[in-house]
Amino acid sequence: MKLAEFELIERLTRGLKPNEHVTLGAGDDCAVLDLGVPGQEVLFKTDAVVEGVHFTRDACFQRVGRKALARCLSDVAAMGGRPSAALVTLGLADDYRVEDLEALYEGIRSLASQYGVAVVGGETTRNPGGLFVSISLIGLVPKGKSARRSGAKVGDAIFVSGRLGGSMDGKHLDFEPRIEQGSWLCECHAIHSMMDLSDGLAGDLRHILKASGVGAELFARSIPVSLEARRRSRLGEGAKPALLAALTDGEDFELLFTVAARDAVRVLDSWKSRFPEVLLSCIGRVLEGAGLRIRDRLGIRELNAHGYVHFSES
Ligand SMILES: [Mg+2]
Known part of the structure; x- marks a missing residue:
């Protein structure tokens, strides 16, 4: 029996009991x-990248790390936090090369030092199926200030940082995590909900909507489409339209958040003066009910994680 990833996670985590620290x-x-x-709460996270799934043997290992x-x-x-310390677990393929692992660790080490993260240990194990890297990270966030997926409210403006789509052309390896922006948003503004984009805007926004019990409408004109997505859309027959790529390509690693409509202009203006090098776009609004739709010059369409579902006249 196989389940979709989200169903599987739900099934496995259903019976987990919290304790007084959670x-x-x-x-x-x-x-x-x-x-x-x-005055602080601890953020706790783990993630893995796996050979054959997230990278291939001929990858630049420094970038993989x-x-x-x-x-x-x-x-x-x-979550609006700052990272603190990490543990690194390596699964070693039988035919691993020491130079690759050193390069991989150099990639981890240089980014860690850039963000003040201490690598404080880990584990190595054999894994005949291929190399994997699993990292666990703790961070800190001012108490009660962490941004959740569940706080979106009807009427909120929806914002996204950066430009979306075409990440596979290189950004998925070299992206800059939005640490400064995330913690600034939570410190200086009343953010209602936030997450980072890993599976594509159209799919990821649904997590906020579901957790918050609301729906949303996106404005097609306002979606910040990357140059890579535009370039790929011109590659000829069968190429993904640029807007669809911006909505559904994964691994953007940008911030998606909602704030009350009355705060939207203030957030946009102060972001522009604080982070002039990172685009911020207001891309839609939170609505009552459920579901996600997109408004363009042809009308309003339903959206799912893979793109448009059908047309409806507006
Ligand atoms: Mg995430």
């Missing part, structure tokens, strides 16, 4: 723990 358990970008740190840590950092950013 502020927020499975189901968000990080777990949130109260371990008695004055960097990506393994950057994925975790992106999840800490999505």
Whole structure:
């Protein structure tokens, strides 16, 4: 029997019992723990990249190592926190090369030092099926300030950082985790909900909508489409249209968040002066009910994780 990833996770985590330290358990970008740190809560996260799934043997191993840590950092950013310490577990293929592993570790080490993360241990094990890297990360967030997926409210403006789509052209390895932006948003603004984009906007936004019990409408004109997605869309017959790529390509690792409509202009203006190098776009609004739709010049269409479902006249 096989289940979709989300069904499987739901099934496996159903019976888990929290203890007195758990502020927020499975189901968000990080777990949130109260371990008695004055004024702070602890964020806790693990992630893995696997040969044959996330990279191939001919990959640049330094970039693979960097990506393994950057994925975790992106999840800490999505909660509004700052990373602190990491454990690194390596699964070693039988025919591993020491130079590859050194390069991989160099990728982890340089990104760790850039963000003040201490690598404090880990584990190596044999894995005949291929190399994998699993990283566990803890971080800190001011108590009560962590951004959740579940806080979106009807009327909220929906924002996304950066440009979307075409990440496979290189950004998926070299992206900058939005640590500064995430913690600034939670410190300076009343963010209602936030997550990072890993599986594509159209699929990921659904997690916020489901957790918050709301629906949403996206404005096609406002979706920030990357140059890579545009370039790929011109590759000829069968190429994915650029907007569809921006909606459904994975591994953007940008921040997706909602704020009350009355705060939207203030957030946009202060972001522009604080982070002039990173685009911020207001791409839609939160609605009553369920479901996700997109408004373009042809009308309103339903959206699912793979793209448009059908047309409806507006
Ligand atoms: Mg995430």
